[in-house]
Amino acid sequence: MLTECMSVISGAWAPNVIWCLRAGPRRFSELRADIPPVSAKVLSRRLSELEERGVLIRHVRPTSPPSVSYELTPLGTELIPALDAIVSVGHRLKILQAYELPLAERAEKEQKSEHVSAK
Amino acid sequence: MLTECMSVISGAWAPNVIWCLRAGPRRFSELRADIPPVSAKVLSRRLSELEERGVLIRHVRPTSPPSVSYELTPLGTELIPALDAIVSVGHRLKILQAYELPLAERAEKEQKSEHVSAK
DNA sequence: CCGTATCCACAGTGATACTG
């Protein structure tokens, strides 16, 4: 159940794609530029999957050269706050660890110098 | 940035583990039973990763046989609403598709019978 | 510009068996 629902954001870069579309529609090449290390193949795959799942919609303008843009559906938009929350927690976890790590190092040093100060 | 933050819930069954701990502490074997197809190896890995990330804490009671329980940290608890939101969206997407799929099939059938009704 | 096809490589999982 949960696993099935979580799969809507599964696949490499899927959350990034949703994230990049939060401010409005974007074109294929723009998305590729937004998420530097993503290959065209994977981005293409992810976009079709997300379209099939109903997270975003694909607009094709039959110009020359062809122009394709992607946009979040209403339900897709509802994923943004969830991603926001995760990012918020993730960010604070990072900060905590940047603070706790030096503490651990300090404790280690104190233990090392123990036989010195205790002699 | 987003990728880095999203990685706090990365790894197989990680969201499920968090989900199963939302109601309170749980023991290793209980978690294994909660998430049927998870192997001891993977569950063990995931739990240590989540502990290292600060999502949960590990309690060891030196009884015999040994008893170990896991509990969400305050920050870990904050992930619950986010998962809730994703599940909610995922659930509604499912329903939409169960509704849209028959529509597509109907349209297909109508197209098939077109030359019949139009003859 | 927007993809798809092919090939390759590897991270990550699952199964099994074994320890404290």
Add this chain to the structure above:
DNA sequence: CAGTATCACTGTGGATACGG
């Protein structure tokens, strides 16, 4: 009970090249 070690496998992503 709560893990760890080993191994084999496969899904998934990256690079490249090509097509609409």
